[in-house]
Amino acid sequence: MWLQKxxxxxxALVFLHAVWGTPxxxxxxxxxxGDWPIISLQAPELDRDCPVNSLLERAASYRKLLVDxxxxxxxxxxxxxxxxxxxxxxxxxxxxxxxxxxCGSLCLVDPVPYCPQPKSAMSFLMHRAQCYDLFLGSMLRKxxxxxxxxxxxxxxxxxxxEHYVVxxxxxxxxxxxxxxxxxx
Amino acid sequence: MVDTMLTLGAELSTRDFAPTRxxxxxxxxxxxxxxxxxxxxxxxxxHHLDGVYGWSHPLCSPGLEATYLDWSHVxxxxxxxxxxxxxxxxxxxxxxxxxxxVTHASKLSGKSDS
Numbered sequence: 001m002w003l004q005k006x007x008x009x010x011x012a013l014v015f016l017h018a019v020w021g022t023p024x025x026x027x028x029x030x031x032x033x034g035d036w037p038i039i040s041l042q043a044p045e046l047d048r049d050c051p052v053n054s055l056l057e058r059a060a061s062y063r064k065l066l067v068d069x070x071x072x073x074x075x076x077x078x079x080x081x082x083x084x085x086x087x088x089x090x091x092x093x094x095x096x097x098x099x100x101x102x103c104g105s106l107c108l109v110d111p112v113p114y115c116p117q118p119k120s121a122m123s124f125l126m127h128r129a130q131c132y133d134l135f136l137g138s139m140l141r142k143x144x145x146x147x148x149x150x151x152x153x154x155x156x157x158x159x160x161x162e163h164y165v166v167x168x169x170x171x172x173x174x175x176x177x178x179x180x181x182x183x184x
Numbered sequence: 185m186v187d188t189m190l191t192l193g194a195e196l197s198t199r200d201f202a203p204t205r206x207x208x209x210x211x212x213x214x215x216x217x218x219x220x221x222x223x224x225x226x227x228x229x230x231h232h233l234d235g236v237y238g239w240s241h242p243l244c245s246p247g248l249e250a251t252y253l254d255w256s257h258v259x260x261x262x263x264x265x266x267x268x269x270x271x272x273x274x275x276x277x278x279x280x281x282x283x284x285x286v287t288h289a290s291k292l293s294g295k296s297d298s
Contacts, residue, residue: 021188024261031271045188054198078278082261084192087199090242094206104281105211109270110257113237117197118226131189137258
């Protein structure tokens, strides 16, 4: 999505989504020049099927998307990756060489470390609870509780977990009137 | 959204860490939040001697220095002061590209196009 159209003769700034897939960078716009074209990429699987099986394939898919979107614009892009997308923006920067686009710079904001992922002995249920804790902790500023509930056996299966999350989120919306806060 | 998180998380395991693979030789900036998040996740490279989570090799920047954000991993992208600091880094980085030609990736052994 375009956060700011800016001047098409200028290089575009491209934010890549974090691990939860939603666009980032919206809060940064007011600190950036008004004539910069600014794009924030969202993970396509949030609203449609995305036939991608590796980070490299995802980078190639985003390259195609940017080539199409920036047709007729300045062909230099500046990439910003946060957390998960630190690794993704690195792969995208490398594979832009095989396109009409050119990577002007790479900005990594607390990227996932450059080493293999630690082996996890977590169950699928615990892993899913961890994702909920990360997402809800970030979006709702809510204390992480799902993993604790799983470890205490208060949540025993995925449908219990989904029910727990829906209830907690509904309570939050009822008392605050919103899901995603404007500020922490 | 949680399904997306699981999918994207799984994609991280497909990263290629071969020492001979391409490296990025262009301009870059590196910002670090407090390390607790990645420590808790068990990543070995959180305390890598290069100070940038082991990224100095793939970024081909042995002297790359991190800018510190005094916030947690989750808060650093939303907290106003941190967002301002990241934006200032971006402005500075992009202004510097007008002074240098843009660069591409290269093989480690053939770092010739930066």
